[in-house]
Amino acid sequence: MARHVGYQYFSVVMIALSIATGVESNYTLEILLLGYENPSHMAKSLENFRSGCCELDTTTPCRPCDNAFSVCVREVRLGVVEGDCDLLEESTLIAEDDDDLMFTIGEDIGGLSNPLTVSGEMWPGTVEIVFTVFDLDLTSTIGSSSDLVDNVFIYPDVPAGLSANDPFSDPTIFTGKASYSHLELAFRLTCGPHFYGPNCTFCVPSNDSTGHYSCDDRTGSKVCLEGYQGPETNCTDCVPASDCNHDGGYCILPGECLCHRGFTGDYCDLYTITTHPISPTTLNALYYRSAHFNLPAD
Numbered sequence: 001m002a003r004h005v006g007y008q009y010f011s012v013v014m015i016a017l018s019i020a021t022g023v024e025s026n027y028t029l030e031i032l033l034l035g036y037e038n039p040s041h042m043a044k045s046l047e048n049f050r051s052g053c054c055e056l057d058t059t060t061p062c063r064p065c066d067n068a069f070s071v072c073v074r075e076v077r078l079g080v081v082e083g084d085c086d087l088l089e090e091s092t093l094i095a096e097d098d099d100d101l102m103f104t105i106g107e108d109i110g111g112l113s114n115p116l117t118v119s120g121e122m123w124p125g126t127v128e129i130v131f132t133v134f135d136l137d138l139t140s141t142i143g144s145s146s147d148l149v150d151n152v153f154i155y156p157d158v159p160a161g162l163s164a165n166d167p168f169s170d171p172t173i174f175t176g177k178a179s180y181s182h183l184e185l186a187f188r189l190t191c192g193p194h195f196y197g198p199n200c201t202f203c204v205p206s207n208d209s210t211g212h213y214s215c216d217d218r219t220g221s222k223v224c225l226e227g228y229q230g231p232e233t234n235c236t237d238c239v240p241a242s243d244c245n246h247d248g249g250y251c252i253l254p255g256e257c258l259c260h261r262g263f264t265g266d267y268c269d270l271y272t273i274t275t276h277p278i279s280p281t282t283l284n285a286l287y288y289r290s291a292h293f294n295l296p297a298d
């Protein structure tokens with residue numbers, strides 16, 4: 001994959017990913033094309049399941065293919081491929097009879113910008129990317145089963161970066177199903193606002209009645225603000241004063257030590273005599289204290 005080639009655009013068919021108006025994208029996956037090669041100039045026909053030359057002439061065994069590419073991107077959830085190119089479906093043509101192609105970032109490839117971009121509301125964790133290569137002659141159309149060159153199936157393992165300024169992943173060469181074509185790609189996954197970490201985990205910081213927490217920008221985990229605890233419940237539980245008795249005291253605001261009925265003292269560690277009914281839990285606590293601190297139980 002050592003050189004650029006000129007492009008001749010006979011047709012461009014684009015069925016772009018559509019996103020409902022007003023719905024903000026919460027992740028963006030960029031697919032950067034770096035190169036393609038088919039050194040043997042071979043093609044595999046779906047019609048008769050045989051491999052052969054893309055083009056035949058009297059001077060060489062095989063001459064380069066007239067390459068056309070289509071790409072399909074769909075979700076993979078719990079190991080199951082879902083949808084029918086629901087995230088992206090695009091096709092373009094690269095002509096010039098060449099099987100050694102090289103691309104650069106920002107380059108226009110048959111009317112498509114490089115990198116290709118996939119956006120959506122919730123990152124599925126894994127996607128399936130299928131590049132299909134056709135030998136597109138003047139008498140054929142993209143998708144014709146008789147002109148199939150190869151299929152390249154890709155399941156990128158790319159963690160999300162913190163911003164769109166992060167670098168692309170290291171280039172990776174993927175081999176087609178027929179084993180004689182190769183596609184070189186790199187990827188970049190970024191999260192939208194309030195989505196964090198390698199899996200674009202959703203988190204919105206809060207400091208009100210619904211919760212008191214910030215968001216870890218590396219993982220998206222909720223981090224309780226000082227004076228609050230319980231990230232699994234949005235950090236709605238306050239932390240009482242450090243010396244406040246666990247059984248006898250509680251708090252409404254961080255740092256307080258308010259006494260439950262039956263307890264008194266600065267740290268709610270002393271019990272009081274009461275004529276009101278006391279719950280079994282409180283009674284157990286009272287008898288426990290009397291046994292350990294030589295205090296009367298009533």
